[in-house]
Amino acid sequence: MNLATTPEYQAQFEQDLNDILYQVEHYYPNLDEAKKDKIKRAYWFAEKAHQNQSRFSGEPYFIHLVAATKILLQIQPDLETICACLLHDVIEDTPVTPDEIERRFGKRIRFLCEGVEKITKVRLQGKERELESLRKLFVAMAKDVRVIFIKLADRIHNLSTLDHVPPEKRTRIARESLQIYVPVADRLGIHEFKTQMEDLCFKNLNPEEYEMLSNQIKQSKKVREKFINAAEKEIRKLLTKAEVEFVTVGGRDKNLYSVSEKLKKKNCNHVSEIHDLLGLRVIVNEHSDCYRVLGLIHSHWKPMPGRFKDYIAVPKANGYQSLHTTVLGLAQSKVPTEIQIRTKAMHLDAEYGPAAHWAYKQTSNARFDEDYLEKTSWIPEDLAEITQIKSSEHFFRSISESLSAKRIHVLTPKGDVKNLPAHSTPIDFAYAIHTDIGNQCFGAKVNGIIKPLNHELSAGDVVDIMTKAGRVPNPEWLKFVKSASARHKIQASINSHTKEDEKPLDNSPRVKTQIRTTPLGAAPVREAGFNSDHSIIIGNESGLGHHFPKCCSPLPHQEIVAYNTRGRDFVIHQKDCKILAKLEDERKLEAQVVMQKKFTITAKDRVGLMRDYSAILSERDIFIWDVKFKKPKNETLIGTFTVHIPDSKTFREAMQALQGVDNVKEVQVI
Ligand code: MN
Numbered sequence: 001m002n003l004a005t006t007p008e009y010q011a012q013f014e015q016d017l018n019d020i021l022y023q024v025e026h027y028y029p030n031l032d033e034a035k036k037d038k039i040k041r042a043y044w045f046a047e048k049a050h051q052n053q054s055r056f057s058g059e060p061y062f063i064h065l066v067a068a069t070k071i072l073l074q075i076q077p078d079l080e081t082i083c084a085c086l087l088h089d090v091i092e093d094t095p096v097t098p099d100e101i102e103r104r105f106g107k108r109i110r111f112l113c114e115g116v117e118k119i120t121k122v123r124l125q126g127k128e129r130e131l132e133s134l135r136k137l138f139v140a141m142a143k144d145v146r147v148i149f150i151k152l153a154d155r156i157h158n159l160s161t162l163d164h165v166p167p168e169k170r171t172r173i174a175r176e177s178l179q180i181y182v183p184v185a186d187r188l189g190i191h192e193f194k195t196q197m198e199d200l201c202f203k204n205l206n207p208e209e210y211e212m213l214s215n216q217i218k219q220s221k222k223v224r225e226k227f228i229n230a231a232e233k234e235i236r237k238l239l240t241k242a243e244v245e246f247v248t249v250g251g252r253d254k255n256l257y258s259v260s261e262k263l264k265k266k267n268c269n270h271v272s273e274i275h276d277l278l279g280l281r282v283i284v285n286e287h288s289d290c291y292r293v294l295g296l297i298h299s300h301w302k303p304m305p306g307r308f309k310d311y312i313a314v315p316k317a318n319g320y321q322s323l324h325t326t327v328l329g330l331a332q333s334k335v336p337t338e339i340q341i342r343t344k345a346m347h348l349d350a351e352y353g354p355a356a357h358w359a360y361k362q363t364s365n366a367r368f369d370e371d372y373l374e375k376t377s378w379i380p381e382d383l384a385e386i387t388q389i390k391s392s393e394h395f396f397r398s399i400s401e402s403l404s405a406k407r408i409h410v411l412t413p414k415g416d417v418k419n420l421p422a423h424s425t426p427i428d429f430a431y432a433i434h435t436d437i438g439n440q441c442f443g444a445k446v447n448g449i450i451k452p453l454n455h456e457l458s459a460g461d462v463v464d465i466m467t468k469a470g471r472v473p474n475p476e477w478l479k480f481v482k483s484a485s486a487r488h489k490i491q492a493s494i495n496s497h498t499k500e501d502e503k504p505l506d507n508s509p510r511v512k513t514q515i516r517t518t519p520l521g522a523a524p525v526r527e528a529g530f531n532s533d534h535s536i537i538i539g540n541e542s543g544l545g546h547h548f549p550k551c552c553s554p555l556p557h558q559e560i561v562a563y564n565t566r567g568r569d570f571v572i573h574q575k576d577c578k579i580l581a582k583l584e585d586e587r588k589l590e591a592q593v594v595m596q597k598k599f600t601i602t603a604k605d606r607v608g609l610m611r612d613y614s615a616i617l618s619e620r621d622i623f624i625w626d627v628k629f630k631k632p633k634n635e636t637l638i639g640t641f642t643v644h645i646p647d648s649k650t651f652r653e654a655m656q657a658l659q660g661v662d663n664v665k666e667v668q669v670i
Contacts, residue, residue: 003060005051016066017043020073020082027076035079042083042105049094056164064157065089072153074192075352081146084112088150092117115147116154148184152193155181159200174204189320192351198257206260213256213263216271224251224278230331231280235297235339239282242296247283247344254279279338280330283347287312290341291610294323295629295637297339301327304336305626305642306537312346312611313618321346411462424457424482430465431486438486439493440467454480530556533648535596538562538570538589545569551579554593562591594644596625597651598670604663605637613639616657621646640670 003009021039025031046065053061069085077085083105090096091113102110155177162170178201185194203210228251235249254262259271266273282293290312297303307326315321322342330337342350410418410429418432426446431438443466444451457463473490481487534556538544546562552574554560559575564587572591573580580588603609617624626642645651658667 003054003058009060013047013062013066016070020066020069023070023073024082028079038079038105039082039086042086042109045104046086046090049090049096053093055161057161058164061089061093064161068150068153068157071156072149075149075190077146077149080106080108080112081149084109084116084146085150085153087113088116088154092120111144112147112150115144116150119147119151120154145188148188152181152185152190152197156193156196156200159197159204162200162204170204174201177201178205189349190352191320195255195257199255202257202260209260210256213260213271217256217259220272227278227331227333228280231278231333231337234331235280235282238296238300239293242292244289244292244296245285246289246293247285249280249282252279252281252340278333278335279340281340281342281347283342283344285344286607287343288608288611290323290343291614292607293341294325295610295639297325297327297341298627299629299631301329303327303626303628307336307338308624308627310614310618310624312342313614320350322350410457410459413462413464420457421482425454425480426451426457426463426465427453427477427481427490428483428486429457429463430467431481431489432483433465435489435493437465437467438489439473440469440471441465442468442471453477530593533595533597535594535644536560536562536572536591537594538591546572548572549577549579552577556593556595558593560591560593562589563587564589594623595647595651596642597645598640598642599655600666600668600670601639601641601658601664602666602668603637603639603661604635604665605631606663609637609661609663610639612661613641613658616654616661617641617643620650620654622650622654 017040020043021031021036024039028035047062050061050065055061055064065086065088068088069082072081072085087101087105087109091098091101098110098114101113158173159177162173165173177197182194182197182201185191185197232249232251236246239246239249263269263271263273284290284293294308304326307324309324312321312323322340324338324340326336326338328334328336330339410420410424412418412433418429420428420432426444427438427441430441430444441453444453444455445464445466446455446457446461448462448464473493475490475494477490478487481490536544536546538546546569548554549571554572554574561573561575561577561580562570563573563580563583565571570589570591601613614624623644624641625644628640630638630640632638643651645654655667655669658664
């Protein structure tokens with residue numbers, strides 16, 4: 001008798017279907033009988049199709065489809081994605097044909113099923129193949145990102161049931177997941193899927209280490225919980241007193257994989273040695289409340305300098321938004337505690353990706369499926385082009401850029417449309433037409449008027465690129481190009497011209513060139529030496545003791561590296577210093593020169609004040625390194641900012657703009 005048809009399994013499958021429908025109803029607006037019926041049909045069709053198959057565990061194969069669909073529901077997909085997830089293995093594993101799927105469930109569900117099947121055939125074998133797999137994956141994704149949603153859910157379930165799988169296959173699946181699917185989930189911003197996969201891969205690849213670490217974490221759990229409870233209480237009390245409405249204040253756990261990565265990075269053996277296991281998250285209703293909460297927290301506990309990050313004003317590449325800060329003294333702790341502050345919408349977005357967020361925003365909309373499709377079809381048109389890029393670093397940068405940035409359409413004089421990231425320049429446009437056009441570009445007319453090459457294009461502009469044979473790209477272009485493909489092509493061209501032992505990649509005549517390092521069109525400016533505004537950031541810290549060596553004396557605009565002299569202080573070398581090259585790599589630290597300024601803003605407190613400050617600063621590329629608030633009188637709020645500035649003029653402008661913010665009484669540079 002067939003396993004899948006035993007009364008026990010039939011009863012379980014009935015129950016599972018009810019669970020699925022219940023979960024969908026929870027987020028899907030107006031799920032009517034016809035829609036429910038479609039899910040039911042897909043469900044029983046798949047159940048029947050897989051009836052003769054079983055998993056490595058001996059259980060009926062269909063349980064995999066049920067489990068994968070339940071995982072998928074976490075990101076609140078549309079109807080077609082749900083049905084296609086239930087049906088995703090039918091074509092590969094059963095006699096059912098794609099045509100039959102189309103007849104029964106429609107063209108798009110067929111497309112999704114075939115898409116998943118194609119990706120499934122992608123196997124990781126050796127280095128070169130790896131990138132090839134990635135490309136295929138993204139070509140599929142370029143057509144419909146929902147294929148990837150299904151594949152991720154499928155992969156998570158497979159990873160969680162590897163116990164019964166032969167060891168060799170097990171390792172392969174885990175490695176492949178870590179190298180391909182984890183970064184994909186990350187770039188799509190589906191944090192929940194990313195961390196689930198990381199831990200499952202870790203468990204399968206390093207079972208002993210995983211076991212050890214999870215035991216360590218279990219043992220220290222009591223201490224952690226006690227602290228988190230006390231800290232939560234303190235923050236709740238503070239917010240209630242200030243009458244800030246919040247959704248939740250809670251502790252958050254790091255996933256095991258990232259704990260293990262952290263241990264390795266810091267050379268530690270035990271979880272008790274790393275401190276940022278302890279983290280808190282405050283979730284509020286309104287955007288502006290985030291900054292109010294931040295202000296309150298900073299005025300009660302000492303913030304650690306350099307740890308404040310405003311991902312609301314400047315979101316991460318994958319769209320992640322939140323405020324991060326690390327404070328000392330929370331619940332009498334001697335250890336710094338990281339606090340994340342975000343709205344409910346930002347939270348959903350961060351955990352389950354943009355798709356879930358859209359669903360959340362549109363719960364009252366009856367056109368859920370249409371909107372979902374529209375909202376996920378933004379996966380950029382030029383993904384196919386990006387998949388040609390050879391190095392994976394550039395590749396991921398391109399992907400993330402394409403996923404997060406707004407796009408504009410710009411036209412050639414003949415009316416061909418090029419799709420570019422917002423704020424693109426004529427150089428981006430030139431490379432979008434052809435690599436040679438980009439490389440040989442020397443000028444551009446925008447709507448008939450000559451404009452500088454770093455001119456910011458607007459949607460609908462008609463751009464005419466002027467070229468001259470034999471020209472080579474200017475490295476300065478790298479500073480303003482917006483599209484990853486242009487950046488990549490410029491870099492490639494520069495590399496081919498600078499490496500003496502390499503032939504140029506194309507047939508163009510070999511041009512000997514000196515790389516220009518002065519800004520385009522400007523006279524060479526020699527930076528003055530260091531002054532009191534300059535500050536050197538070593539690793540992630542400022543204010544560390546350092547001095548300059550005799551072998552090279554870097555100027556403020558040059559790239560630098562800090563060298564740790566046996567615990568005394570740091571020596572700051574030029575990055576290309578010959579002496580530095582001979583020193584021990586382990587003791588070299590990343591460093592950069594920044595222009596640092598400090599100022600205070602005194603204002604009558606109001607909602608949205610910090611958000612306004614932050615917007616003015618980030619608009620001008622001024623980076624908030626540290627911020628502290630004081631409330632000497634009831635209504636007065638004094639913020640002390642330490643910022644990194646691009647140049648003094650921009651800084652002066654920002655100071656003036658801050659002066660104009662509502663309720664601001666005084667801005668004072670200190
Ligand atoms: Mn599957």
